[in-house]
Amino acid sequence: GNSVTQMEGPVTLSEEAFLTINCTYTATGYPSLFWYVQYPGEGLQLLLKATKADDKGSNKGFEATYRKETTSFHLEKGSVQVSDSAVYFCALSEHGSSNTGKLIFGQGTTLQVKP
Amino acid sequence: SQTIHQWPATLVQPVGSPLSLECTVEGTSNPNLYWYRQAAGRGLQLLFYSVGIGQISSEVPQNLSASRPQDRQFILSSKKLLLSDSGFYLCAWRSDSFSGNTIYFGEGSWLTVV
Numbered sequence: 001g002n003s004v005t006q007m008e009g010p011v012t013l014s015e016e017a018f019l020t021i022n023c024t025y026t027a028t029g030y031p032s033l034f035w036y037v038q039y040p041g042e043g044l045q046l047l048l049k050a051t052k053a054d055d056k057g058s059n060k061g062f063e064a065t066y067r068k069e070t071t072s073f074h075l076e077k078g079s080v081q082v083s084d085s086a087v088y089f090c091a092l093s094e095h096g097s098s099n100t101g102k103l104i105f106g107q108g109t110t111l112q113v114k115p
Numbered sequence: 116s117q118t119i120h121q122w123p124a125t126l127v128q129p130v131g132s133p134l135s136l137e138c139t140v141e142g143t144s145n146p147n148l149y150w151y152r153q154a155a156g157r158g159l160q161l162l163f164y165s166v167g168i169g170q171i172s173s174e175v176p177q178n179l180s181a182s183r184p185q186d187r188q189f190i191l192s193s194k195k196l197l198l199s200d201s202g203f204y205l206c207a208w209r210s211d212s213f214s215g216n217t218i219y220f221g222e223g224s225w226l227t228v229v
Contacts, residue, residue, distance in 0.1 A: 032216050032217075034217070034218075036220075042222065042223065043205055043220045043221055043222045043223040044159075044205065044207075044220040044223075045220070046217060046218075046219065049217060051216065089158070089159065093216055093218070100147060100164055100166060100172070101147055101209045101216060101218060102149070102161055102164060102174075103149075103159075103161070103207075103218050104161075105158050105159040106158060107158040108158050108159075
């Protein structure tokens, strides 16, 4: 079945450091890929998405490129801030005849940025 | 614009008591609706989804049930809570017409069963 695998956390960085959170997926067909962010005590917010191969999603300085050849969707940011501390979830949306759009999530990666 | 609300935000319930979490979506029609649960320190698990009024699909066997009495209302219930039902519950919606296959989440409800 479809699945998403994220790098284990927590990831601890100093402010202005470069961030990479790895995400790989297993899926039949051509899923859409997403990154969601969860700040402490809050729900999930969509951070960025990509709907087809080679698409690059970007938002708030974060980027991720849909790589079909490596089945990956790694999240990157050039210079992190303390306010980026949160849990990051990679997810894929299944496609199929029912088109229910169910999301399959990775386990989440906790990012802690220290000043 | 579309918004999603769920309530209550926080609740503490004794074992064996009933549960009702409500979720409503505004600004769209015929959305797909979802209930997810996030247990402490773990990822998100899809519990139920609905593609229309009265249509509920369950993803995992459990102590919970869901209902969709109106187009934009989704309710998560239990007759008798278990300790293992504790967690963070998230309602979500999706509309292909507006969001291009993107799912949007509510603020979440923290449930502690004691």
